[in-house]
Amino acid sequence: MRSRRQSMRRSSTVSIAALLLSLYFVSCSSAPEAGLAADAEDSYAVAPAPAPSARDDKAAAPALSLERGPSKSMLSGEAATRSVPSASGLKAGYSDDNAQFNYFVEFLRKYADVGHYDYDVSERITVRVVDSSGKPVANAKVAVGAAGKNLALGVTYSDGGYRFYPAALGSRADAFDISAEAGRLSARAVAPRDGARLVTVRLQGAREVAEPLPLDVLFVMDTTGSMGEEIERLKATMEIIYANLVGLKPRPLVRFGLVLYKDRGDEYITEVVPFTDDLDAFRAYLDPVQADGGGDGPEDLESALDDAVNRMDWNDTGLRLAFVVTDAEAHLDYGREYTYVSAANDARARAIKLYTIGTGGLPLEGEYLLRQVSQLTDARYIFLTYGEGGESEGGAEGSVSHHTGSNFQTDKLEAIIIRFVKEEVSNLSDAPLEADEEYFSARKIDDETRDQTLDKLFSDAIGNLADYSTYRILPETPCVILPVSATGDGLGPTAEYFGARLAMASAEAKRWTPVERTDMQRILEELELQLSGLVDEGSAARVGKLMGADLLVVPTLYRRADKYELFLKLVRVSTAEVLAVARAKIDPDLGL
Template structure:
């Protein structure tokens, strides 16, 4: 490819409706994951990430809190039901065709990802009389076999379909990785890093025992009055050929903050020959929000919906200086397509790099960590491949750890721990928790005889923590646990039975609670292990889970 060919553009259609002009909000007000510019470090760009599908309830609140502050397009994901296709052995079925209908009308179509999942959002749809739809039908088609299920909008948030045959194994799984790359003047560091590490990314993936058939491609973009608006480099299995094209990429142009991301997304969805039976990943890399004032018919919302139809995950990478508008829109795109939002850092220290150790620490595992950008790209690709090869990727466990320290009372440490654990239960809930939802804390069940008194003590401290936290009181309205023993007697249950979700839900219904907080306590290797669950009473569904490891000195 010669430099002269770079003037080619892929034009996106023009829009019918123009968004009102508003100045973008200052990202520092959000205090979330948007970052300001830093001098690049010698160790290379590092990246942290947020999994907004995992922390679904937190993401809903993020959208609500900042939606009025930034320009964006509406995408109602307030309700989510995860549809999952598996084979007879419970292994995921990728690229299963999903069709969701209501009253004979098709609402959406799409393909399952490598983990067999497809996200359906009932809140996106109304019936012909503008009323909410309460009942849906979903058909799953895989290898010419079709199954149908009924979806109750008020029912469980995850539904699974089992096909009565074993998944066919692929000798070499097709893996497409497309970079949607902002090439304006401020993106030099990010472009240089990709050039320096693309071979490392390819070698790490092709050295896996699954031997994936890896292809790389790019959609480069700038803005209307720049050297080019968009430029497509087709997906290719030739690393030298891709590197030759990548070597021609330089940061230049720009000027105004927004760039034409929507034209680039149009090119990515319509001008690339994606594989049909493998894994399809895309990475937007930018430090600017998209133009929403170009009257484009094909918006980033259309691109996200097209990606879901084709089973393409669009990860987004927010580089230094990205404002809140950019973060908001990138997170919309990534969450909707089942991917993650990544943010780059430039040498600043993370929480693990110094500081006085405290009584409670959060070992965040896979949801938020810092690593080099190329390592995170490799990790995400490996995670997708692992779903189809029965070779799981090692992941750090997510848990809280509490230790007794001399200058802090035991109750203060437990209060700190339980407030953090309860907040995570809220953030990770698969169901959108409305403010003031009726909640009850049931007695923690001791799974060994020895910690029984401590289980009762932890239950009391958990209730106190819930009462003393203003933010938690806004979410949970505690119902009284009056006559709990008589309720258990009526249901012919023992306290130990409360560890079982179905039995706990029966108790919760009598108490008048909408959600329950239940727990199990183990004594293991001289430490307490506490598992807390948030349970929806209406259908006995577990909405979120968290784990804490506690110093034995914090118990009785």
Template structure:
């Protein structure tokens, strides 16, 4: 009888444990829970909490274990706890990702917006078709960061921006098709200036300031990690914990410029969880930040959307950002925000506020991110000059919509897979490279002449030609005759392997766009004769005269020049007779 009673007690105990575990998995949506980590100290963070309520997720695994209980011999079959539902995970040391820059591949982004699969997704659809790259440079041609710009159309303020490290701001004009003149009021180093341009003529708007740029020494570099900490984000959070010191070392040791690096963090979950947001101010103490990061655990969630609206708004407005250096956010999530709410401070408001303050957001999509999430993260990156980063699981090309464990990415096949921490480091280095001379950027210098991947460079050139034809489509007649002039090369030694390849690729792409090309040899012969007689560099008027004689209606001219560790390819289509610029485009390419 005594043995029988012990068996009954054991069966009852194990059944209770099974029910409790089952409740946990249901509540967390079958996500991994890091119950061993202790909560971050409240005195070092700003926490937005819901009223306290006891929830099953507030318990740890220890509450349901047999630790400390007297062992009972089992002599009968005992019902076992239900196994955890299978969750697709990736080993912490092998999280790999691809990236996509929609501002560089803008024509393709517009094509993405027209895809039928997006038709039924309820997301804020902003008009982005009229886009201008405002490019501020100093008297030496250097990009000017942290220049404040106010934009006016019909005397109405339609936007405010702070230029990024590349000296650029991205302007989207969403209204007032009648007025054609856009006015800009700018301020840099306390000096005011003004500029204006006519809509529709140029995609890239050059703006010159009268003073030389000033780069602080040391350069302030603020990096904030905006982390979705719901239950399914355990792998991504652990990867960041494991690689933070390495990321810091590689950022500070491989660039010959003094930086004052600070890390900050904003955590977020959803309504009903332990907290909605937790904000950790930027700090220059790596050890202090690592300790806070180590205390972060992944819990909660359940439904798909999370509280990204509030989290992004607080990241932009409540962090102690510097105002004279670089400001970067890495947003990591596997879920979209709540898209059925009507509130003023949503993610759209926050991303525009980020552009106003010159804060660049790199959005990272983790496993299970759906198409609505992809749309939102790409929108945020587009408006803030960041990039869309997506974890990969060995797939080639675009993600499969039928595999819900993958990250939704409809960006084409032209991406290079890298470890996630490598990708973060490369993004930071690229932003820093705009602020120093090429010779000071990398200890691992790019070989001279630069080596290039023909596939990736061809994609960039193809994109450039598509942008030109797209912008000039309303003013080009069917099958126009185009003369492609040799590109101006500002560093002929560095780019000598690239120049001819680019020329050929542009010509091939223009042929695909139904353009007739004037023979290159005829153009080269005419240029040589003109320069022999004049002895000077040809200006646009002389180029127009040459191309008109050759029977061209439009000519394409451009130049290759270095910007940090990257190469900029700038090109324009010009009407031969009037010398009117029909279209201007620019792409950025980084040699491997």
């Protein structure tokens, strides 16, 4: 197993270098035209859907595939004293398992036979702390309790969020008391256990953002065997990273740290390089680092995570980010009382994000663990592939595609990480990062009938709603597809046609149990509602309750200049909250 991983590692020389270059290019984001826009010459490419939907025996399909574009040097002046790592055959994808939450819960269940430690995340409540202007409050202290007993304590991330998991806490309470405190500001709220999945706590005052903004960046690196090239590339890019990170807005005080790890019986199990804002001092620690040792499959990742969370002097008032890089699963047979789940929960309590990066050869056991860690700490799981083909590399265009916002073509892993770091910093800026537009599109092609194209479109859209639900959905969960509400003259026949195909796609997807709509008109009359009134979530939920549904899909059809646009909302009946949304742009030739 080790020799296989070594050969794959040698073919992938950029896992850490690309990560570090990501931070370099992120620094350019202090101006709107910089950052991601720095690669404006790269052509754009449509990416597959972000939720992995197909996998072999060992690894999830990419959540987001990025095709390589031309390599460009971004260096100038004195910063060019070291060479820029060259292009490679690397492609990267990521899974945001808090966004695709329902999918992630099913992933954990489906592969639960691999070695891991359980932490029941199936029941999740998100607390979001905002100030009087609605801006997110980072580093607010949050307490969760019930019946006078404290159940959980934590600190909010940069988006003001803190998540807790009632089932994992072992509580049988029907409601939870939430308190939030930031400086002299405080507020309270109550979260019914079966209520809305998002609870907003509003502080009556303006948030405070430290200036300069503390930004701690930690690298947790497997240094066994064949990680040598990645380490060398890390050494070659530190000046680039530092010189550009300090240009972000709000202005950060950047510190780097390092946790190196191997395995029992090697030269060391872990070595810790403390955080420092002195680049020369950090380089002095880094230069002697060499990759060797290992030999079996797993490594002692748990010891490394313990040190990353508990031995590092993390700042208390800014951002705390760690990137964990490995191609091996963790030793779970050492009998450690402090497990990787313990480390992830402690990191969550302190608002430390643990982004995990799986490199070539990582087995399912490793992916399962890394995804648990990144999900619990509100980060993402990033995975690398080497030279594989993908649907963004050409070929005939299909009838249905999924546009996931900035689907840029790139030759860098950092294109993904740029986005993550920019998100974190922008949450504390008065100019938040503009949200990407995500939608499905369908066009008429000669090789398919109209019904076939729409069936593909609505099947993808239904799957997207289910995967991205913030509430766990089981196959037996009753769901009704409401008739399509047409917002414009002459759309009635097309709305009825789309509604029929959508209902068929819902039944065939088997993501929930469809509820018949035979009494729909009678219920509308009883509630004194028109079909157009079902666009409102509250009114739709009243209908769903009378129909015995737990979920509703609420579709609304618009006619634009050159497209139909269909908006789908997945609504939870008991709370009238929107669990997920999907949007489709449809060729007029596919309508009636």
